Amino acid sequence: MALPTWIAVDWGTTHLRAYAIGPEGVLADAASEDGMGQLARDGYEPALLRLISPWLAPGRVTEVVACGMVGSRQGWFEAPYRTVPCTPLDSASLVTVPTRDARLKLRLVPGLRQDSPADVMRGEETQIAGALAVLPGFDGVFCLPGTHSKWVQVSAGEVVSFQTAMTGELFSLLSSQSVLRHGMQGDGWDEQSFRNALSDAISRPERLAARLFALRAEGLIAGLSAASARARLSGLLIGIELAAARPYWLGQSVALIGAEGLCATYARALAAQGIAARQLPAAACTIAGLSRARTPKVSA
Template sequence: MTGGGLADLAWIGCDWGGSSLRAFAVGADGRVLAVRRSEDGAGGLTPDGFEPALMALVADWLPDAPPAAIGVLICGMAGSRTGWREAAYCDPLVPLTRLAAAAAAAPAQDPRIRPLILPGYARGDPPDVMRGEETQLLGLIGTEPGFAGLVCLPGTHSKWARIADDRLTASATMMTGEIFALLARQSILRQSLRPAAALVDEAGFRAAVQQGMADPAMVLPAMFALRAADLTGGGTDPERAADRLSGLLIGLELAALPQTGWRAGEAVVVIGAPALAGRYAVALDACGIPARQVSGETLVIAGLRAAHARLVETGSWPHMM
């Protein structure tokens, strides 16, 4: 390898979501050498904006003239229909461990990189799609071989997934985070709420989750009651009111669990960043559901590493050479 760049860099992994991009420099032995993050999410880029956004983050990791192009393995929304290059959804019959075979090469001007985008999953009846979370699930079965069970990946759009035999056997998406943000920032409730990342009123949050799960039909009237209580002087502190709204919506989300394959007593693995995953773990606990938290960043790295290993093993890496 010639001058410049990050010593020992073997390949780059990317988790390219709708609102952010995280890049991982990976060494020949699989260790993560460096991590960087930017706000260049796929949602704000046109197809020709992806390469510059990636290079802005990782160009100085690259040698001036590598003997071979550095592979960049990407998961997430960069592979959507309006992303860098579409990586068509896979059928859930394809095991997570074989997902990499359906990856799509994205065009790059810079000869030093070869970007490859992992696909997501789509299913019908009821319709659901996933892009990015599947790589975390691949990381989960990589770090816990033989894992079977129910997984929750909370976020703007919460994903619920059931895994068995290295396959995604069921999934559902709930727009809980997006609805919370719209209500808290743009609806009439914004005048009575102030959302905080951490739980301010855990007892109120737990009660609201229980109410929403036990009686999903009362979520709509209970929402406006937060505003009415404020107008009539019986209002709660705006941060506490935000926790109650969050609890009602997460409770409504949990009310769908029995119909998405969950059986009473079954534990749920919650994958995500600590604050949000922790909020869901509290919500599940409030409903008597055992929960275990796993770091989303750890799993996305594990998943990218597993996909990379599979590509190497099948002679598909470095690709297109």
Template sequence: MNNKIEWIALDWGTTHFRAWAMGAGGQVLDQVKSDQGMGKLERDEFETVFLEHVEKWLVGRNSPVSAFACGMVGAKQGWIEAKYIETPCAPPRNEQLVQAPLSDPRVQVFIVPGLSQHKPADVMRGEETQIAGFLASMPTFDGVACMPGTHSKWVTISKGVVKHFTTFMTGEMFGLLAKKSVLRHSVGGRGWDNAAFIGGVKLAMDTPELVAQELFSIRPQTMLHDLPANEARARLSGLLVGAELRATEHLWSSRDVCIIGDPKLSEHYNKALEFYNCQATIADGDMMTLGGLHAVALSAMEQAS
């Protein structure tokens, strides 16, 4: 199999490492995942961790292989800094990649830079590759990409160019409140109640000034009115997502919307937007990452040939 591997795709974030062995036509031949994200590593550990994970793909090869990487691996604290490209701009191209230092001659690693915005100040790493993958499949898209996650992004795209973007700490806030705050006693488990979620969204959309008060009210509702944990959890999410949607209403209420991310999380956002008569297209985040890296890899290999 190893000589059928044409390149390696690498998504290396703060908390995760994911690599795919890629064959002809973008076919996934094998993959490996771990929790050895950038946040756990010192700069001199990246090469060792990378080679440990992909060694099985290098054994017996007749020629060197290139890996194309996105995510926090290119941050200042990562393997090597791939400096941001300032918007407005198209997603990064192969000539803007940064090569990581690597002593093993069997493989070379190229890192995709993230994007920055001067005013208001904002940055992204990893999402630019998902946008590239989405545009590779829908090159004429003109609208807004909603990219839910730990730090949700809303990205305005026109004529293949990222015009503007804004970031919300919605996912991180949910995690902190669910695990570290007084609400942790009320929202345990993984249960879900869509009606409670939409109720939270609607409340935040209608009265955003009351979100902080309503967040706390989840606790006494569980104590005094036996609010089930699945409803409490969904309501917490709905309040936070609703606040995000209220702030971005001027974007999604008037333009085409694509949601790019984890399918389950994307579906929650889609349900909320559907409640307000916004019909969005949904694209799987992993597939868009692979699509973006594939576009960069093809361009780089064509230029090298």
């Protein structure tokens, strides 16, 4: 493989992903489970080198641009938040990180903060910048489903406001650590159960706690299947997220950024509300965003 021009890194809480970039695009990619949650501060550089050493050469400095939790207060080196409203990225605000290995020139992308109501993001700002490269002139809302789903209002190339929902984390906790776990073992999916629960949660979100325990009760006395229980739990949680985010998506152009399967689920949920959402792959948006971050914007 030819040596890369630069290396793009997406470093989250649970995973580390790197892409060797050449003049024609991605030359190679690699991933590990060395996320922020598994590393002490002195473990970041070794973790990065374990992944990208094959792409480095003696006596040659390679530029690395990274986004995500690597720049958090608990990460390798803190990259202070930028305050909205602002563009998702600003190449002048990238933070240079001292490294022991002279082959590395590492810079981190800052996250974004919203003072009222208080909210923060790290990593999503890079995907938003990449999405704007794919959809120039887009005015509307980006939804980034995941552990902590983001709803982001964008206008004139700036992030105006955003809102976070802990939907993915709640699903994980409830399905694996709560009393509901007993009825969630197994695979499968019941689409009608998902749609019914979604509609119920959007129309009456205040009933969530009662609807959740009903999953346990129906498993005990009515033989509710694991496929139906998991689909209903997903529908309930996405439903209350959509109810809370209604001011973001109602009457707006919406684009989804994330994993294909999860984005498809959100697309179906939005379609039930009359919203046709576009879907963009997370990795491609991340790479496009990091490419924008490393290149200063030239004024016309």
